[in-house]
Amino acid sequence: MSTVSPTIKAFRWGFLVAGFLYxxxxxxxxxxxxxxxxxxxxKAAAQKAEVAKKQQEEAAxxxxxxxxxxxxxxxxxxxxxxxxxxxxx
Numbered sequence: 001m002s003t004v005s006p007t008i009k010a011f012r013w014g015f016l017v018a019g020f021l022y023x024x025x026x027x028x029x030x031x032x033x034x035x036x037x038x039x040x041x042x043k044a045a046a047q048k049a050e051v052a053k054k055q056q057e058e059a060a061x062x063x064x065x066x067x068x069x070x071x072x073x074x075x076x077x078x079x080x081x082x083x084x085x086x087x088x089x
Contacts, residue, residue, distance in 0.1 A: 065082040066074045 065078050067079055068074060069076075
């Protein structure tokens with residue numbers, strides 16, 4: 001059985017350590033990129049939710065009240081609230 005020269009052993013260990021260091025640095029940079037991407041996506045999702053909320057509020061404000069009681073979508077409570085809010089002329 002032949003023995004491996006000390007020079008080759010040193011290179012093997014050196015490359016092994018270099019591989020670990022490279023892997024650790026690469027994992028760190030990928031983690032930073034992933035965190036930045038997640039933050040950006042969360043910010044976009046929050047903005048999207050805010051816009052949707054504003055659109056819902058505007059739709060609720062601008063919803064027309066159906067005053068025809070024969071209409072299947074007629075809502076007596078909404079109708080009475082709209083009549084209550086109208087000033088007397």
